[in-house]
Amino acid sequence: MTSESQELKDAGLKITLPRVKILQILESSPAHHLSAEDVYKQLLKNEEEIGIGTVYRVLTQFEDAGLVKRHHFEGGHSVFEIAKTDHHDHMVCVKCGRVEEFADEGIERRQQEIADSFGFQLTDHNLNMYGLCPRCR
Amino acid sequence: MTSESQELKDAGLKITLPRVKILQILESSPAHHLSAEDVYKQLLKNEEEIGIGTVYRVLTQFEDAGLVKRHHFEGGHSVFEIAKTDHHDHMVCVKCGRVEEFADEGIERRQQEIADSFGFQLTDHNLNMYGLCPRCR
């Protein structure tokens, strides 16, 4: 059994061809953040007969199962990212769409302090920065 | 001249009925963050003959003019907020929806340093924290 199949099984999902293929794409893509359309295009390139509707369905199931994380960046469409990495934040190029990931201990700590000062019990947080990347500026 | 008219004038926008009405709604609404649909519904309630297309056009103009700030929250649609206050971030209660605004000079500075280290020229950034507020926890 492939590692993808095992992951699906562990997540409680039936092992089907679309799910395995989409999981492979998410895991093997050099870009960490893919839109549903990106995944679909990659499937077409691999000559898989999988509809865009199925791509959305599978990605949503993966999200529910905790296999991927969905982000709503500015600019209209959602992007999906494999959820096995540690917490990190994002810096998005508004021109070419490139996404850089970073984590900063100081910011994390300060966020917690601020939440504490308001009496908030944090469940999640995200910091997104937008701008021009070195290549686009 | 009403204060709304003056604000439009200052922003370099022609004073038209849709713009004045929409600005009034944004300023008088108890909720700080409104979707285009929210604004449209409020206009209908006030029996104004303003189309949803115009609402989107006006909100986009307001954004360009710096009168409002657009946020992309989870769930697909954008929300708009009057931009009279300085930059701040948001802490949202996932239970009651309450939104606390805060600004932290240390975090702001650190964000800029991180962007610099990546060679990014920032145009915008936002930090959203989610959790339970004191009343809900």
Place this chain on the structure above:
DNA sequence: CTAGTTGCAAATCATTTGCACTTGC
């Protein structure tokens, strides 16, 4: 076998746009 899954196309939702008709200045 049969409940879950998929492909496809049609439907939906948020948002944008083309165009003929107003309106602000």
Place this chain on the structure above:
DNA sequence: GCAAGTGCAAATGATTTGCAACTAG
């Protein structure tokens, strides 16, 4: 008066869904 602004409806782009055919267990 005329460019800018608006209403409306049709177009768009992203995502969802209904349904008959298909497949994993």
